[in-house]
Amino acid sequence: MNQTIESLLSHRSIRKFNNQPISDEQRNVILDCARAASTSSFIQCTSVIRVVDQEKRRLLAEYAGGQPYVAEAAEFFVWCADFNRHLQIKPDAKLGFAEQTLIGAIDGALAAQNALAAAESLGLGGVYIGGLRNNPEKVSELLGLPMNVIPLFGLCLGHPAQNPEVKPRLPSSLYVHEDTYQLMDVDTLATYDQTIREYYRTRTGGNKEMSWSDQISGTLNKEARPFMKAFLESKGFSTR
Structure with missing residues (x-):
């Protein structure tokens, strides 16, 4: 490093x-x-x-x-x-x-x-x-x-x-693909969603609780x- x-x-x-x-x-x-x-x-x-x-x-x-x-x-x-x-x-x-x-x-x-x-x-x-x-x-x-x-x-x-x-980014396993594109592992996504939910809860003093999937669903809804x-x-x- x-x-x-x-x-x-x-x-x-x-x-x-x-x-x-x-x-x-x-x-x-x-x-x-x-x-x-x-x-x-x-x-x-x-x-x-x-x-x-x-x-x-x-x-x-x-x-x-x-x-x-x-x-x-x-x-x-x-x-x-x-x-x-x-x-x-x-x-x-x-x-x-x-x-x-x-x-x-x-x-x-x-x-x-x-x-x-x-x-x-x-x-x-x-x-x-x-x-x-x-x-x-x-x-x-x-x-x-x-x-x-x-x-x-x-x-x-x-x-x-x-x-x-520091805002948690997608884990490497969801970000890096080897040789071919791979669909997301749902368990890894669920874990990341919980990480983001906790991040927002801590950052806002409990005023915002939103997973990454929630955020994407709202952003790409229109x-x-x-x-x-x-x-x-x-x-x-x-x-x-």
Whole structure:
């Protein structure tokens, strides 16, 4: 076990931060680590918007469903899939393919995970904000995102003012498959469900008792963000 592995295994989402700023040196290192992430075919189709304007922060917190830490964190970044930069190089670039949407999302996620891992190694904490996709058009307008650029998610970073437990992940036997896909073992799932139920009970002082299966059943009981396909197409993504 080394420090890198210990840092990765101790990941928690941090939603409360103190008022201490992140230094320019720390921020630059974090963003350098993001830029160093793997990128499909060296396309480099990720852009990051660092949001410092407090009114924009307030609006983004609102657009994300009322998440106050978007406005309160020392730093807030919006990660984007960006093919507009490529159009500036090759105006007749063939864009709009579904595969490019996947590449943009994957590249962005890899870069952002590098950034968060780097931040946590420096003693900082953070949380991803997928709620920006609740209002992708408003986010795009606020940040001046042109065609062929879409917001993927946000990332709050700061000095932690809380120390939550590590949320138990799926056991390896349900996560790792060898040679072929294997259906879940029901007994292992039942044990994990009880672990998650106890985690929520402890974390909320008994106000929430929900298994992972309960959570999945509720989450996948309806379509999330049914406007997303039309938004992607309006920005030039997944049109073919």
